[in-house]
Amino acid sequence: MIRSLLGGSLLMPGILHDLLTQDASAAITAADPLVPRAGHFPGKAKRVIFIYLSGGFSHVDTFDPKPSLISSQGKEIGPNKFLQAPKWEFKKRGKCGTEISELFPHIGEVADDLCVIRSMKGDHGNHFEATLGMHTGSFSFARPSIGSWVSYGLGTVNQNLPSFVVLAPQLPYAGGQVWSSDFLPGAHQGVRVVGGSEPIPNLNPSSQGDLQALELGLLQRFNRKHAQGPRASDSALNARIKSFETAYGMQREAPEAFDVSKETDATLALYGLQRGDTKGFGWQCLVARRLAERGVRFIELIDTGSNNNWDSHGNMQEHAKLAKNVDQPTAGLLKDLKSRGMLEDTLVVFTTEFGRTPFTDKPDAKGREHHAQVFSSWLAGAGVKGGITYGESDEHGVKVARDEVHVHDFHATILHLLGFNHEKLTFRHAGRDFRLTDVHGKVVKAILS
Secondary structure (H helix, E strand, O other), rough: OHHHHHHOOOOOHHHOOOOOOHOOOOOOOOOOOOOOOOOOOOOOOOEEEEEEEEEOOHHHHHHOOHHHHHOOOEEEEEOOEEEOOOOOEEEEEEEOOOOOOOHHHHHHHHHEEEEEEEEEOOOOOOHHHHHHHHOOOOOOOOOOOOHHHHHHHHOOOOOOOOOOEEOOOOOOOHHHHHHHOOOOHHHHOOOEEEOOOOOOOOOOOOHHHHHHHHHHHHHHHHHHOOHHHHHHOHHHHHHHHHHHHHHHHHHHHHHHHOOOOOOOOOOHOOOOOOOOOOOOOHHEEEEEEEHHHHHEEEEEEOOHHHEEEEOOOOOOOOOHHHHHHHHHHHHHHHHHHHHHOOOOOOOEEEOOOEEEOOOOOOOOOOOOOEOOOOEEEEEEEEEEEOOOOOOOOEOOOOEEEOOOHHHHHHHHHHHHOOOOOOOOOOOOEEEEEEEEEEEEOOHHHHOOH
């Protein structure tokens, strides 16, 4: 019945699968889990665009200049640890003079909008665990994604689109757990979109206009009647009903949101797109702006996946191709948001799971290994000071030297910018109150405007 009413196979195994498969094990506290809600205090950010470069980009080759690595090239600092100079030159960018490498010339153009954090730290050096930690705050166990926490805390202002959308052409390390709602109500799970000529498969309904409205109205009556009485507190059932309602609304709004054909030539060029492009990182960035305009709370852009990513063990020159893919679109997104007045209430996050070693096990090695002890990320937009750097790594970029920002602190700061006390955004599950930052985290107040 559902298949015929919503149009063939509609969103299975795609969007609707993502909306429905996560079984919410805790009670939904409101009839509509996505109703718009206020935070604990007025936040500067209304939404987040979370750019995630899968695989671990090298901090000492991108955003953390280390002149001493150049002068100490090949120097042995421990057993099988030989310092390796950065492969790209750093230059001062913007009026602020923040040093960014030649890998990101376009991002360098928007340096005055960036808060570059050079003292990030994680707890794990494996991709799976580090990816899990950056997205859920847990490096060991499945937990709700940061996007799900934001959706749970704020709801959505557009009931016809998901509150949490993930633009991911390939699965990252940790797979769908990256956008899972886990024990939060299932309506807060991220919805994955892959791009291409049909970003949402089988969206067109088999019944049109008034006929479909009548059919769905009848289905909704049956569903609501079924949900009464002893089933009223069945969170999984309520999540499924809400998901079907969202899916119906998506038939009207989603195709238009993902269709960039009506954008001007100038806008397409800003993102490095050719007219007719329906995939690629430029398309992801432009669609992110369009979703942000339409009320989506949390939009994640995942660059590449687990098979073709920033994990440059063999040759750091792989970074050049990868950087070219994301550099102009990312800068274009910031410029576009700013020109439309949206950067004032949109928080843009640019991060990865860890950095890469400033040293290698051989003097002539061409690649770098995993490095969670210190790495770089940046924030821009709502409530963040632009044109600054925060924290420092040591002279060779091996450890944090000053103002450590742990992943938990990073998350606490993002939630603060959205108007949340991270210690109070909790959900009771299995007899205890859970939160994104677990029992850790402090807001990095020095970077707040």
